Structure formats: C-alpha cells, structure tokens
Amino acid sequence: MQPRRPPPPAPGSGPWGPRPAAPLIALLLLLVPVVAAAESESAEDRGQPQDAGLQRRLLQQAARAALHFFNFRAGSPSALRVLAQVQKGRAWINPKEGCKVDVVFSTERYNLESLLQEGEGHLGKCSARVLFKNQKPRPAVNVTCTRLIEKKKRQQEDYLLYKQMKQLKNPLEIVSIPDNHGHIDPSLRPIWDLAFLGSSYVMWEMTTQFSRYYLAQLTSVRQWKTNDDTIDFDYTVLLHELSTQEIIPCRIHLVWYPGKPLKVKYHCQELQTPEEASGTEEGSAVAPTELSNF
Amino acid sequence: MQGIPGGGTRPGPSPVDRQMLLIFSFTLAVALGQMNFTGDQVLRVLARDEKQLSLLRDLEVLKPQKVLLDEEREAMAKSRRLERSTSSFSYSAYHNLEEIYSWIDNFVMEHSDIVSKIHIGNSFENRTILVLKFSTGGSRHPAIWIDTGIHSREWITHATGIWTANQIVSDYGKDPILTDILKAMDIFIELVTNPDGFAFTHSMNRLWRKNKSIRPGTFCIGVDLNRNWKSGFGGNGSNSNPCSETYHGPFPQSEPEVAAIVNFITAHGNFKALISIHSYSQMLMYPYGRSLEPVSNQRELYNLAKDAVKALYEVHGTEYIFGSISTTLYVASGITVDWAYDSGIKYAFSFELRDTGHYGFLLPATQIIPTAQETWMAIRTIMEHTLTHAY
Numbered sequence: 001m002q003p004r005r006p007p008p009p010a011p012g013s014g015p016w017g018p019r020p021a022a023p024l025i026a027l028l029l030l031l032v033p034v035v036a037a038a039e040s041e042s043a044e045d046r047g048q049p050q051d052a053g054l055q056r057r058l059l060q061q062a063a064r065a066a067l068h069f070f071n072f073r074a075g076s077p078s079a080l081r082v083l084a085q086v087q088k089g090r091a092w093i094n095p096k097e098g099c100k101v102d103v104v105f106s107t108e109r110y111n112l113e114s115l116l117q118e119g120e121g122h123l124g125k126c127s128a129r130v131l132f133k134n135q136k137p138r139p140a141v142n143v144t145c146t147r148l149i150e151k152k153k154r155q156q157e158d159y160l161l162y163k164q165m166k167q168l169k170n171p172l173e174i175v176s177i178p179d180n181h182g183h184i185d186p187s188l189r190p191i192w193d194l195a196f197l198g199s200s201y202v203m204w205e206m207t208t209q210f211s212r213y214y215l216a217q218l219t220s221v222r223q224w225k226t227n228d229d230t231i232d233f234d235y236t237v238l239l240h241e242l243s244t245q246e247i248i249p250c251r252i253h254l255v256w257y258p259g260k261p262l263k264v265k266y267h268c269q270e271l272q273t274p275e276e277a278s279g280t281e282e283g284s285a286v287a288p289t290e291l292s293n294f
Numbered sequence: 295m296q297g298i299p300g301g302g303t304r305p306g307p308s309p310v311d312r313q314m315l316l317i318f319s320f321t322l323a324v325a326l327g328q329m330n331f332t333g334d335q336v337l338r339v340l341a342r343d344e345k346q347l348s349l350l351r352d353l354e355v356l357k358p359q360k361v362l363l364d365e366e367r368e369a370m371a372k373s374r375r376l377e378r379s380t381s382s383f384s385y386s387a388y389h390n391l392e393e394i395y396s397w398i399d400n401f402v403m404e405h406s407d408i409v410s411k412i413h414i415g416n417s418f419e420n421r422t423i424l425v426l427k428f429s430t431g432g433s434r435h436p437a438i439w440i441d442t443g444i445h446s447r448e449w450i451t452h453a454t455g456i457w458t459a460n461q462i463v464s465d466y467g468k469d470p471i472l473t474d475i476l477k478a479m480d481i482f483i484e485l486v487t488n489p490d491g492f493a494f495t496h497s498m499n500r501l502w503r504k505n506k507s508i509r510p511g512t513f514c515i516g517v518d519l520n521r522n523w524k525s526g527f528g529g530n531g532s533n534s535n536p537c538s539e540t541y542h543g544p545f546p547q548s549e550p551e552v553a554a555i556v557n558f559i560t561a562h563g564n565f566k567a568l569i570s571i572h573s574y575s576q577m578l579m580y581p582y583g584r585s586l587e588p589v590s591n592q593r594e595l596y597n598l599a600k601d602a603v604k605a606l607y608e609v610h611g612t613e614y615i616f617g618s619i620s621t622t623l624y625v626a627s628g629i630t631v632d633w634a635y636d637s638g639i640k641y642a643f644s645f646e647l648r649d650t651g652h653y654g655f656l657l658p659a660t661q662i663i664p665t666a667q668e669t670w671m672a673i674r675t676i677m678e679h680t681l682t683h684a685y
Contacts, residue, residue: 053621082652110652180500181388182658214651216501238501240654242575243624245518245539247501271537 059089061209062101062139066128068204068213069141075262077193078157079149080110080200084123099132099209109148110196124148132209139207158258164190165231170223177218191221191235198254199237201264206239216240216247230257239268246271380404385457386663388449390496391421391489397456398424398485405463408476414484415554418507421489423554428462428481436684438475438677439559439568439639441484444519444551444630445503446491448573450647450657450665455485455571457666458673475677479566488519488551501655503539505551512536517543520570521628522552525636526584529627531620542628559637567641567680568634569673574654575623575646576614578603578672581635583619583626583644591640592618598679599643602672609668612648619644641680645669 063086071080089103107124128143149157168191177192178184184192195218203213216238224232232255239248250268377383377393380400389397402411412425429435442448442455462481465472475481486492490506504516514537521532524546528534532542547553559565580595582588589595599616606614615622619631623646634642648657648665657665 053617056615083650176500178653178656178658180495180656182653182656182661214654216654217656240501244533245503247539271535 055089055091056086058091058093058099058101058209059086059103059105061132061207061212062089062091062103062128062130063105063126064212065130065132065139065204065207066103066105066126066141066143067107068200068207070126070128070143070145071197071200072204072262072264075197075256075260076154076158076258077161077190077197077256079154080193080196081107081124081126081145081148082110084108087125096134098134098136101128101130101132103128103130107145107148110193135208137208138205141204155258161190161193162231162256162258165194165223165233168223170225172221172223174218174221177221192218194231194233194254194256195221195235195237195252197256197262198235198252198264198266199239199250201262202237202250202252202266202268203239206241206268210243212242213248214240214242219249226255228257230255230260244271380460385453385460385666387659388453388662389456391486391493394452394456394486395422395424398426401459401463402426408466409459409463412482412558414558415550417488417490417551418505418549419490419493421493423487423489423551424485425558426459426483426485428459428476428483430476434562434564435478435480436564436566436680437480437482437562438680439482439484439565439634440571440673441487441555441569441630442571443485443492444487444570445572446488446495447501447503447655448647449495449655450573450662451571452485452492453659453662454647454666454669455483457663458670459483459485461666461670469674471674471678475674475681478681479677481677484555487555490551491516504541505549507543507549509536509544514541517541517549519549519551520572520630521626522547522549523628523630523633524556525629525632526582526627529584529625531583531624531626532628540626546628556633559634565634565639566685567643567676568631568639569643569645569676570630570634571645571647571669573647573657574649574651576612576648576650577622577644577646578606578614578616579619579622579631579644579646580617581619581632581642583623583629584632585625586618586620588618589635595641595643598641598676601679602643602675605671605675606668609671610664612664612668614672640685641676643676645672 060083063083067081067083084106086103086105089101089105091102092100094100104125104127107126124146126143126145128141130142131140133139164187172191174188174191177188177195196215199215203215206213218235218237220236222234224234226232232253234251234253237250237252239250240246241248248268248271250266252264252266255263377396377400380397383389383393383397383400398411402409408428408430410427410429412427413422414425415423417423440455440458442451445451462472462476466476467473488505491502491504494502494506502516504518506515507517508515514535518532518538518540521527521540521542527546528542531540533540535541543549547556559568578599580589580592580599596617603614603616606612619626619629629644631642631644647669648661653661
C-alpha cells in the first residue's frame with residue numbers, strides 16, 4: 001500500500017519489501033536470519049510455539065518503538081496512534097550487534113473513548129525497519145504510515161487543542177491524570193494528549209528489544225508563559241516498564257506549537273539500588289546544530 | 295505538619311474553645327502524606343469528647359484541611375455508611391479493602407447454602423486473609439482455586455473476582471455447565487491476595503505492586519508475591535534487589551501471604567486447577583514461566599487456552615494472546631502457576647486482563663463488567679475441562 005506522501009525522517013524507506021543497497025546486502029548476509037514471517041496474533045498451529053512466541057515479541061517491540069518514534073516526529077497531539085495489530089514481519093538477530101526487524105502493522109487513533117468501539121474503519125497501516133542495538137537506547141527507526149486523519153482536520157484539531165491549553169488557568173492544580181479510577185476529565189484531555197506526545201519521545205529513546213514502556217499516569221503539570229505563543233510545559237509522568245515491572249518517574253519539559261517540530265527534554269529516575277545511584281537522561285528533538293531555547 | 299488556623303471572620307469558637315483548639319493542635323497524631331506532588335496532607339485528629347467533636351465539625355468547613363473523626367466515632371459512622379446487603383453494592387465501581395470485606399460478609403450470609411468464608415492466615419501487617427468457598431457439599435471434593443489481587447495495583451482483578459463470585463451464585467441452577475461443575479467440585483476464590491499492598495494503593499501509592507514486608511538491612515519495602523513461590527526460586531526473571539519490583543524475597547514462601555496459600559492448598563490436597571489473575575496485557579498463559587522448557591501436557595494446555603480465549607472473544611470481541619508464560623510474556627521465576635504445576639495441579643493458568651496499555655493498571659471502572667463477563671467465559675471453559683478430565 002503506497003502512502004500518499006512519504007513523511008520524514010529518512011529517505012529510502014519505501015513500502016514493504018525494500019531493496020537494500022550493496023553494503024546492506026553484505027550486512028544482511030552476515031546476520032543470522034530467524035525463522036520466517038509470523039502471521040497475525042491469533043492462534044497458529046504450525047512451527048514450534050516457542051519460536052513463534054519469541055518472533056512475535058520482537059515484532060511487537062519493533063512496532064511499538066516505531067510508533068513512539070512516528071508519534072513524536074508527527075508532533076501532533078490529535079493524531080496520535082497506537083498499535084492495533086502486528087500483521088507480518090521478520091527479525092534478524094545478531095548476538096553481538098543487536099536485532100534488525102522489518103515489521104508491518106496496523107494502527108488506530110489514540111482516542112480513548114473510541115477504543116471500545118469496533119470496526120470504525122479507522123485503521124492505518126505502517127511499515128517499519130527497526131534496529132535495536134544491544135544494551136543501547138535509541139533504536140534506529142525508519143517508519144512509513146498511511147494517513148489516518150485528513151491533514152486539514154488534523155491541523156484544526158491541533159489548533160483547537162492549542163487554544164484549550166492556552167486558556168488553562170495557571171498554576172494548574174492537577175493531582176493525577178487519569179485519576180486512580182482511570183477517569184480523565186474531558187477538560188483535561190488536551191493536557192493528557194500533549195503529555196502522551198512528549199512521552200512518546202522518551203519511550204522511543206528508552207525502548208530496546210527487551211524493554212517496553214507504557215504511560216501509566218501523569219502526576220504533575222506546570223505550564224509556563226511564553227513570549228512566542230508556544231506551549232511550554234513541565235510535567236511528571238510515571239512510565240511502566242513491562243519486563244521489570246518498574247514504575248519510572250520522568251520529568252519532561254516540552255515546547256510545542258501546532259505544525260512545528262516538538263522539543264523535548266527529560267530526566268528519568270533510575271531504579272533505586274541499595275547504594276542509591278541516579279542518572280540523568282537528556283534528549284532533544286532539535287537537531288544538534290540548533291540551540292535549545294529553554 | 296500543618297496546624298489548624300483558628301478563628302476567622304465567621305462566628306467561631308469561644309476563647310475557651312480556642313484554647314481547646316490549640317491543645318488539640320498539639321495532640322495531633324502523625325500526619326500521613328499523600329504520594330503525589332500537590333502537597334496534600336491527611337491529618338488524623340483524636341477527639342476525646344462531644345465538645346471536641348463539635349469543634350472538629352466547625353473546622354470541617356475550613357478548607358483545604360480534611361479532618362478525620364475519632365476512631366470510635368469513625369467506626370460507628372462507617373457501619374452506617376457500609377452497605378447492609380450485597381444488592382446495593384456496585385459491581386461497576388472500584389472498592390477499598392473495607393468495602394470488599396464488608397461485601398464478603400454480606401455475600402456469605404446471603405448465600406450461606408453454598409458459600410462460606412475461610413480465614414487462611416494474616417498478612418505482614420496483620421490483616422486477615424480470606425478465601426471464599428463455593429460448595430454443594432461432600433467432603434473434600436476436587437477443587438478449583440482462583441486468586442485475584444496478588445499484585446495490589448491490578449485493581450481490575452479484584453473487581454473481576456467479586457463479579458465472578460456473584461456470577462457463580464447467580465448461575466448455579468441455571469447454567470448447566472456451572473451447575474455440573476459445582477455438583478462435583480468446590481471452587482475457592484481469594485479476592486484480596488495482597489491486602490496490605492491493596493490498602494496502600496488506596497492510601498498512598500496507586501501503583502504499588504508488592505506486599506509491605508520490611509526486614510533489616512534495607513530501607514526498601516515489599517516482596518513481589520508472584521516471585522516468592524518454591525519453583526525455580528531466585529532464577530531469571532526475578533530480582534535479588536529488595537528495591538526492585540520483582541524482588542523475590544529472602545527465601546521461598548518467606549511471605550505470609552504466599553505461605554498461607556501454600557499451606558492451605560497443600561493441606562487440602564485435592565486441587566485440580568489453579569487460576570491466578572493479573573493485569574494487564576490481555577493474555578492467557580500456562581507454565582512454565584521460569585524457563586522455555588515445555589510442560590508435559592503442553593499440547594493439552596495450548597488447546598484449552600485456545601478454546602478459553604475463543605470463548606472470551608465471543609463476548610465482546612476482546613483479543614487475547616496465549617501460550618506459555620515464558621514465551622508469551624517473559625521469563626519469570628518463583629511464580630504461582632509454576633509452583634502449582636510442580637505440585638501436581640495439571641491445569642494451572644495465569645490471566646493478564648484488560649487492557650494492552652492504554653490505561654494499563656488504571657482501567658476505567660466502566661470496563662469492569664465487560665472485562666468480568668468475558669473473563670468468566672474463559673474461566674468457565676477451564677473449569678469445564680477440569681471437570682471432564684478428572685485425574
């Protein structure tokens with residue numbers, strides 16, 4: 001399926017079935033291919049259940065990493081996507097280098113209310129190549145997705161969200177979003193969507209072939225006044241990492257304006273060890289040559 | 295610790311009363327801080343007589359402090375607030391420990407023909423651990439075990455367990471499959487497997503997972519109750535760091551919450567199936583978690599899981615994946631279902647309920663009943679298979 005307009009980040013990623021350049025072919029020959037493509041997630045009888053399980057997990061990991069990256073790059077809080085289903089894919093594992101995964105998956109809108117409704121036809125499709133480097137964060141992602149929402153509609157919704165954010169009274173007295181019973185007040189949805197967008201950057205950076213992150217809760221928000229009409233806010237999220245079951249608090253600072261690239265800085269707390277080590281993570285959507293202005 | 299501001303512009307306490315107020319402030323009990331970032335505090339105030347009590351009521355109109363009543367008074371007020379029957383209990387809301395235990399008492403009373411409650415032990419902080427028994431009589435019928443809430447933040451599991459308990463008594467005599475099951479077998483449900491952790495998720499930290507045990511040598515609290523079982527204890531997928539969410543504890547069954555179950559099931563000696571319910575991820579799994587080695591009846595469990603997941607899907611279209619724990623979710627050692635299987639319980643399953651990460655642990659209450667309805671069909675499938683494949 002051809003996308004109408006291939007979005008960034010990198011050139012060369014086409015629809016499913018890329019033609020690698022010569023050096024890439026050599027690289028591919030060096031990597032150990034893992035048994036064949038996996039079908040969709042419902043039961044399959046062929047092959048050994050264990051291999052299929054491992055394959056499926058890797059494809060899922062890659063799809064999630066690709067989606068986090070896609071959401072971040074799209075920079076649109078009203079066009080966020082979540083994984084619907086992994087459709088097909090293939091993983092190559094090199095014990096020394098890491099893991100290369102080609103994956104095709106379907107997505108749906110991250111609209112929490114419509115999640116319970118089936119078959120609205122709002123399924124997008126993405127294909128991605130993801131490179132997980134052993135023990136290193138920031139998987140390399142090449143992802144292409146079909147358009148889910150009409151561009152003009154997306155711009156309108158982004159601008160509406162922007163207006164809602166600008167109208168919020170500061171200091172915001174936010175306790176938790178969602179509250180402990182999973183409820184999000186409709187007036188607070190813009191904050192949540194924007195927080196999810198910023199968190200996508202963090203989650204993309206932190207995803208490896210083993211670790212997988214989810215946004216569990218937003219626990220504090222502070223919005224700053226700006227001279228240039230951008231949305232500028234600090235917030236704390238609790239991320240849930242599935243394989244270790246850890247809850248990771250991250251402070252995130254985000255600067256956004258509809259249609260402009262997202263700027264994110266963050267600091268996540270390290271797991272408490274008996275010696276109480278801590279680390280600092282910083283990342284920015286801005287290319288290295290640009291100076292950050294916060 | 296916050297003091298209580300006195301006076302104000304409204305007709306307030308008299309000078310004598312004001313003194314009482316001051317004395318009060320100095321007799322404030324320990325303030326409990328909420329684990330969020332807004333600086334809210336909950337203060338516990340002890341009132342010794344009616345006069346102090348009325349002073350407190352005056353204070354109640356002052357914001358933002360919230361004042362709790364004296365424990366005796368509180369108990370009385372509570373008994374008025376708590377429901378006297380299960381008919382007014384909302385199955386589509388989340389409840390706290392007290393409300394659940396109160397529901398259990400009412401439930402047992404209303405269905406005493408087939409339901410009883412058993413006190414199987416106490417938690418680390420000395421809370422009662424209760425199990426519901428569903429039985430149509432006989433002595434030591436082959437039995438099915440279901441536990442929910444072993445990880446306290448997984449609120450959908452307790453809610454599903456409660457709904458399921460009610461469903462069992464409602465369907466008995468109407469659903470032929472369930473009726474057959476109950477005629478031949480007993481069902482045991484432990485709703486709040488980790489009561490200390492659960493209380494903590496209500497009072498301080500919604501995302502607490504472990505129990506609340508403390509031991510010398512570390513300031514970190516709690517053991518992951520689903521890593522504390524005697525099966526591959528301490529292996530991969532569990533952690534020896536007490537600060538970790540998957541800390542396995544100092545030795546197998548070191549935790550009273552786990553020991554209570556082990557002792558109960560072992561003493562009973564006739565359990566044929568065990569179902570341990572968690573959230574989230576939408577998965578139905580069987581052993582092993584501790585390694586990739588398949589169990590001897592892997593094919594049978596695979597097919598049973600497949601059927602159960604299909605039955606679940608047919609209710610609301612919710613998609614689950616299934617397989618062994620190690621291949622479907624991750625490698626985890628010292629887990630409940632591995633222990634159950636190694637103890638001879640052939641049908642040992644672990645559920646991960648809704649959702650797949652949108653809300654995660656904070657699943658909206660509106661999803662409780664749909665989740666419980668679909669999960670029930672899967673549980674029923676497993677129980678039916680257990681009945682028709684006696685061993």
